[in-house]
Amino acid sequence: MNPSNQGKTGTHIPFIFILFLALFSVSVFPDNVNAKALKNATFAYLDVAQGNAELIKIGNQAVLIDTGKHSEYSTLQSQLKRLGVKTISTLVVTHPDADHMESADDVIADYHVKKIILPQIASTTQCYKRMMSAISKHKVKRIHPRTGSTLKLAPSCKGTVLSADASSSDTNEASIVMRVTYGSRSFLYMGDATARVENAILASGKAVASDIYLLSHHGSDTANGVLFVKKALASKYKTAIISVGKNNSYGHPVANVVRRAETYAKALYRTDQKGCIIATTNGENLQIKFKKVTHSGSSYNRSSYRSSGATKSSAAKSSSVKDVSEVVYITKTGTKYHTKNCRYLRSSSIKTTLSKAKSKGLTPCSVCKP
Numbered sequence: 001m002n003p004s005n006q007g008k009t010g011t012h013i014p015f016i017f018i019l020f021l022a023l024f025s026v027s028v029f030p031d032n033v034n035a036k037a038l039k040n041a042t043f044a045y046l047d048v049a050q051g052n053a054e055l056i057k058i059g060n061q062a063v064l065i066d067t068g069k070h071s072e073y074s075t076l077q078s079q080l081k082r083l084g085v086k087t088i089s090t091l092v093v094t095h096p097d098a099d100h101m102e103s104a105d106d107v108i109a110d111y112h113v114k115k116i117i118l119p120q121i122a123s124t125t126q127c128y129k130r131m132m133s134a135i136s137k138h139k140v141k142r143i144h145p146r147t148g149s150t151l152k153l154a155p156s157c158k159g160t161v162l163s164a165d166a167s168s169s170d171t172n173e174a175s176i177v178m179r180v181t182y183g184s185r186s187f188l189y190m191g192d193a194t195a196r197v198e199n200a201i202l203a204s205g206k207a208v209a210s211d212i213y214l215l216s217h218h219g220s221d222t223a224n225g226v227l228f229v230k231k232a233l234a235s236k237y238k239t240a241i242i243s244v245g246k247n248n249s250y251g252h253p254v255a256n257v258v259r260r261a262e263t264y265a266k267a268l269y270r271t272d273q274k275g276c277i278i279a280t281t282n283g284e285n286l287q288i289k290f291k292k293v294t295h296s297g298s299s300y301n302r303s304s305y306r307s308s309g310a311t312k313s314s315a316a317k318s319s320s321v322k323d324v325s326e327v328v329y330i331t332k333t334g335t336k337y338h339t340k341n342c343r344y345l346r347s348s349s350i351k352t353t354l355s356k357a358k359s360k361g362l363t364p365c366s367v368c369k370p
Helices: 003-028 070-082 104-110 126-137 195-204 226-232 255-264 307-320 354-359
Strands: 041-045 054-058 061-065 090-092 115-117 141-143 150-154 157-163 177-182 185-189 212-214 239-242 267-270 276-281 286-291 327-330 350-353
Touching (some): 054 150, 070 104, 104 126, 157 195, 226 255, 255 267, 267 286, 327 354
Parallel strands (some): 061 090, 090 115, 115 141, 185 212
Antiparallel strands (some): 041 054, 041 276, 054 061, 177 185, 276 286, 327 350
């Protein structure tokens, strides 16, 4: 053999060998971040009657989004126990309406909450004051996110804040709206955000498409606009959920909102019909199952559960009693009822009774405090 040819053959062998290894490594060990194995995660939509409470559980870390009302606290506890929750690392309060956060003080005390995420807007209600007192007493870290913030909720699980309107005096409009991702799966939490908030989110161009979309305000027509619902359900699993109480006095969910969700969703589930709705995912696949719930309702006695809160509970109850025939004022498209001279009645003022306003799902204005 010609010595010069022997040398050329020798230089080709390592090159071919290296090329083979490179091709082999690409096919067997793909460079794909999403290929990293994730733990099975639970995204549960708890049945707390006419209210909201949602759980994210990954390993031994739990995040609770809203708590529901005091009357359903033992119902909340039983569902958390069934799901293996002993402590809650993070509590998210979307906004300070009682049906979303009246049990926040109990949750903070009983589940050793380390961090609470809540909007800038405050409230004068007794349940809000109890929550703030519990935050101070138990040295809970407070976070007030801004629109566009990214929150690390649990391992491999983050939340993007789509709205957190610090300038709004309306509790619903100030709701924290958050899109949570885990691997390739996504979950949208709306609080009681209004149509105005939905339109602002769409105008911002932020992603809203989510595998599971929790409709705003228990299926009220003060939100859940056609375009927003359509875009929110433009996802792989196209699942819509409504958290609502059976035979509630507000008429939730509104029929046209239900039809709208059914138009764009592959599946629509309601807590008043299915109970606790439990989604499990490894970041890729997603399965949903249901657990029936027995409600504590009016049988829950706060004073017997937490004696230190008995006086506060009685005071809150007496201060909240109002004559249902009391006159209040509303607007054509608003979500609140007002006193006669409230500044929010400049463009529209419709006289009605307190009972009728409540039956429409309206809540008291945080400015005029009717």
